[in-house]
Amino acid sequence: MKIEMDRDPKVEKYKRYLLLERGLSANSIDAYMTDLQKLLDFMENKGIDMKSVQTVHLEEFLSELHDKDISPRSIARIISGLKSFFRFLVLDKIRPDDPAELVEAPKIGLKLPVVLSVEEIDSLLAVIDVSTAEGTRNYAIIETLYSCGLRISELTNLRFSNLFFKEGFIRVEGKGSKQRLVPISDVAIRKIKDWLYYRNQIPIRKGNEDILFVSSRGKAISRVTVFYYIKRYAEEVGLQKKISPHVFRHSFATHLLERGANIRVIQEMLGHEKITTTEIYTHIDRNFLRQEIIEHHPRS
Incomplete structure (x- = not known):
């Protein structure tokens, strides 16, 4: 069963932080929440509490994403969102440490955008x-x-x-x-x-x-x-x-x-x-x- 993000006060507080402190748009916040839901689903399946997540759990989560053929660019974006979330938890004294601090994003080459003449x-x-x-x-x-x-x-x-x-x-x-x-x-x-x-x-x-x-x-x-x-x-x-x-x-x-x-x-x-x-x-x-x-x- 999915963890309902809207009912989690920590996640709700994080959403307000993204809106008021970081000034992100509604679309950007939705993208952050979608990526965060992937982690919450993983934690639910593993029986891991938010305060108990360690770096090894995050690496296992990212390994699963890789096995699902999610692109390195998408994984890098997800990692960026997770780092933002756990930094917030530390900032708000919900956690004493940041398990995402040592997680490294995959190296991605320069992707040139499509251009029309x-x-x-x-x-x-x-x-x-x-x-x-x-x-x-x-x-x-x-x-x-x-x-x-x-x-x-x-x-x-x-x-x-x-x-x-x-x-x-x-x-x-x-x-x-x-x-x-x-x-x-x-x-x-x-x-x-x-x-x-x-x-x-x-x-x-x-x-x-x-x-x-x-x-x-x-x-x-x-x-x-x-x-x-x-x-x-x-x-x-x-x-x-x-x-x-x-x-x-x-x-x-x-x-x-x-x-x-x-x-x-x-x-x-x-x-x-x-x-x-x-x-x-x-x-x-x-x-x-x-x-x-x-x-x-x-x-x-």
């Missing part, structure tokens, strides 16, 4: 039927994702009160409720205005009046819905790449870098706290440059 993005947009409300909305969504380099949660939460079209900016609420101003292209502004013609005809549910992108039922469009349409359009155009809403954010950053934008500017646009997070795009840029040289070099 400008031509691929244009071909994907070209298959959208903009004679319908749904198609007009979806075109505006993809154009905004790409033009502004938004996370999917930032797009689904985008509000009228955060649009400053005259100034050419939108205000985005990112991770940890941190806000930033992002330039928006004239094309994206035009496509959003096209969508507004249809949106104004939809009865909007209470509490969604300020939300820009809504469903036909008048509620904020979901992440799942955006993902579904993007996959559908990619299949229609025959794209072989593994595509998701985040691919447009990666493509936005990569295209800026390829065209000479300063990496600090890109960091600000993406809302990355650390420059090291943005630096992954310099690896993509180097790959692009190498490809260009190999393709055009007289000795190749």
Whole structure:
């Protein structure tokens, strides 16, 4: 039988810590809780109490994950979450020691994100039927994702009160409720205005009046819905790449870098706290440059 996390006061206190002290988003907290549930299930099966967990138990737990063919990257993420949880237990004096302190994460290589070319993005947009409300909305969504380099949660939460079209900016609420101003292209502004013609005809549910992108039922469009349409359009155009809403954010950053934008500017646009997070795009840029040289070099 599963340990009910919501009924465990220690876990509830940890959730509040993640929200209030660390300022994590609801999606990030859900991910932490999902990974923590895996450990709680393991402990339940082994008959181990939270206060009795030792490093050897955690290593056995991680070994089981490895046997289930969970990727090293996912295991590294789970370890990071467990370290955060046990540090909290020590901080809150629930435990005197940290059994996760000596647990090492598996080494993982640099994973370069999937990136679409400008031509691929244009071909994907070209298959959208903009004679319908749904198609007009979806075109505006993809154009905004790409033009502004938004996370999917930032797009689904985008509000009228955060649009400053005259100034050419939108205000985005990112991770940890941190806000930033992002330039928006004239094309994206035009496509959003096209969508507004249809949106104004939809009865909007209470509490969604300020939300820009809504469903036909008048509620904020979901992440799942955006993902579904993007996959559908990619299949229609025959794209072989593994595509998701985040691919447009990666493509936005990569295209800026390829065209000479300063990496600090890109960091600000993406809302990355650390420059090291943005630096992954310099690896993509180097790959692009190498490809260009190999393709055009007289000795190749």
